[in-house]
Amino acid sequence: MxxxxxxxxxxxxxxxxxxxxxxxxxxxxxxxxxxxxxxxxxxxxxxxxxxxxxxxxxxxxxxxxxxxxxxxxxxxxxxxxxxxxxxxxMTKFNKIIEIDIENLTITVQAGVVTEEINKAVEKYGFFYPPDPASVKVSTIGGNVAENSGGLRGLKYGVTEDYVLGLEVVLPDGDIINTGVKTVKNVAGYNLNKLFIGSEGTIGIITEILLKLIPVPEYKKTFLVCFDDISNAASIVSKIISSRIVPATLEFLDNKTIRCVEEYTKIGLPINAGALLLIELDGNKEKVEKDTEKVIEICKKGKSISVDVARDEDEALKLTEARRSALSALARQKPTIILEDVTVPRNKLAEMVKEIDRISRKFNITIGTFGHIGDGNLHPTCLTDERDENELKRVEKAFSEIFEKAIALGGTISGEHGVEISKKKYLEKMIGSSGIKIMKKIKKVFDPNGILNPGKIF
Ligand SMILES: Cc1cc2nc3c(=O)[nH]c(=O)nc-3n(C[C@H](O)[C@H](O)[C@H](O)COP(=O)(O)OP(=O)(O)OC[C@H]3O[C@@H](n4cnc5c(N)ncnc54)[C@H](O)[C@@H]3O)c2cc1C
Incomplete structure (x- = not known):
């Protein structure tokens, strides 16, 4: 230049x-x-x-x-x-443009930090549910571009479920609007959905119109510990098939529990094989009843202890501890490679066991945590980029992990996107015809390839 x-x-x-x-x-x-x-x-x-x-x-x-x-x-x-x-x-795009309680929407600029959205609407008794663990730092534009998930994904869905409209600058400089405040809108192709998760490759999002929903009346947060990691994983489909959908159902394996405890010192059970952080919300009576049912299911599923948060402060500490999982693991080694496989919930136990087997096969250290209620696991390798030999083993290990996820009917990414990291695995996931049509879509928007090159393909 x-x-x-x-x-x-x-x-x-x-x-x-x-x-x-x-x-x-x-x-x-x-x-x-x-x-x-x-x-x-x-x-x-x-x-x-x-x-x-x-x-x-x-x-x-x-x-x-x-x-x-x-x-x-x-x-x-x-x-x-x-x-x-x-x-x-996009950091200067940091303004909340409008809160419209009559229509249950908020309009924000793309550089607004995700957490600021809830700070702005909580006084009205409403909230914007998607909450990636990076919520205190990430921007809403980045969340839309990656279609981010979060700790409340199981009950409330992900970013795409709340985007009503976008203002987008196209690579040729045209500015378009993709939606309005109405609950329904089927005027033409769904451009909203096309931009959501487009990973910065077809347009620059400048403004976002989001849907809000009422804050639930009551919630209950608790930790359930298991001796065995696959018992924890197999509990998930037992809970949801009993017609209970927790707001949060998160998982930490023993390595992650130890690292988080060392980092946060909140008294996590460091000898547990795995733990589930569960949050139920809604009508008080129903939440109390469902909590009993979930605890019963966990006991039958060989849990070893249940700790219910006594108040909002304690609940917040537990959630914050879960949010710190990546940072806590990152303190252990110079290089941390976090992955993002997602499988159908009834295959979680098999996937978790396979991750363990693969890490032993390649003699590498992997800690696993994630949004297990969504089937989303983050096997996280603690390594050192200066050790070339180990890095080669890490790459082979993740390649096997992705293959297993695909074989189980899952995906190579539940929320972090393809971008550079996963592009060599994308064809295995969607096939050559899938790649061909995606490349054609990119060409329609960006024939000269000026926007975020080298990503996805
Ligand atoms: C500690 C930690 C925890 C995390 N937890 C989660 C989690 O729970 N769930 C989850 O889904 N992700 C998680 N992530 C990943 C990450 O936070 C998300 O992908 C997030 O949405 C990225 O937002 P950002 O503002 O940082 O975007 P960036 O990293 O800056 O950009 C991400 C992509 O979006 C594009 N982009 C950014 N802004 C725009 C825009 N305005 N218009 C067009 N394209 C744009 C970029 O080009 C890039 O392709 C985590 C990351 C960390 C470090």
Whole structure:
């Protein structure tokens, strides 16, 4: 990217919203994904859709790449500028535009930190359920681009279930709106769904219209411990098939429990083989009744202890401990590779056992946690990128893990996306015709390939 292009960019956003020094660029050369670092040539911090549109038009003329970036917490290399170019940081898009309680919606700019949405609406008695463990840092634009899940996915669904409309700048600079505040809208193709989970490759999301729902009246949070990891995993389908759908059903294996306890010191049972964090919410009477039923199911399923949180504070501590799982594991070794396989719930026990077998086969250390109620497991390898031999074994191990997930009728990613990390496994998942049609969709939006190159395919 030559000086003339940089000068043109300065004309669009002003000198103070362009970063070009090596020190600044370094901060945008990686995201939450290990082993992926590429320097961008310039970082631009736009403040309006119009500025982004002009940057896109310049990119078409000068043929440089644009990598949209929220908070950079992607765990699949999504925000890494894999081929240089311009990083478009969305952090200045941090405004809540409108809260409309009559229509149960909130309109936000794409760079708003996810947690801020709930802070803004809680006083009205409403909430926005999707809550990735990164909720305090990630942006809502990043959540939409990855179709993020979270701790409440089992009962409340994921990001896509709450997006009513988007304002998007297309790679050619056109600005479109994909939805309205109505509950129903079937005017033409569902462009909303196309942009959700599109991993920054077909448009830059600038504004998001989200659905809100009422805060449940009552909730109960408890921990159930098991000696054996597969007993914990097989409890999930027993709970949901008994017609109880917890808001949260999270899983930590022994390695993760130990690391989280060392980090948070909240008194987790470090000798348990596995634990489930369960939260039920809704009508008080029903929650109390369902809690009894779930505890009964767990006891029959060979649980060794149940601890019910005594108050909101204790419940919050348990949830925060679960949210810290990745950070807690990350303290153990220089390199942490977190994966994201998801299987049908009745196959969880088999998947968990297989992860254990594969880690022993390749002599690598894996801690597993995840949104087990969604069938979503995060086998997380603790390694060291300087050990090339071990890294090769890690790669083979994950390849076997993905193959097993596919064989069980699952997926290579439940929520973190394909981006760079999983692209070599995508064809196994969706077949060559699937890849062909996805590439055609990309071409329709971005024929010159300027947006987030090197991702997905
Ligand atoms: C500790 C930790 C816990 C996590 N827990 C979860 C979890 O529970 N569930 C889950 O699903 N994920 C989780 N993640 C992954 C990550 O937080 C999510 O993928 C999140 O949605 C990324 O948001 P971000 O703002 O950081 O996006 P970034 O990492 O900046 O970008 C991610 C992708 O979105 C694109 N993008 C960003 N903003 C826009 C935009 N405005 N328009 C178009 N494209 C855009 C980027 O180009 C990139 O492709 C976790 C990550 C960490 C580090």
């Amino acid at each position: 030559n000086e003339t292009v940089i000068d043109e960019l300065k004309k669009i956003v002003g000198e103070d919203r362009i970063l070009t020094s090596k020190e600044d660029l370094l901060c945008y050369s990686f995201d939450g994904t290990p082993l992926r670092k590429f320097m961008p040539e310039v970082v631009v911090l736009p403040e309006s859709a119009d500025e982004i549109s002009r940057v896109c038009k310049l990119a078409q003329k000068e043929r440089f790449f644009i990598v949209p970036r929220g908070a950079g917490t992607s765990l699949s290399g999504g925000a890494v500028p894999s081929e240089g170019g311009l990083v478009l940081s």
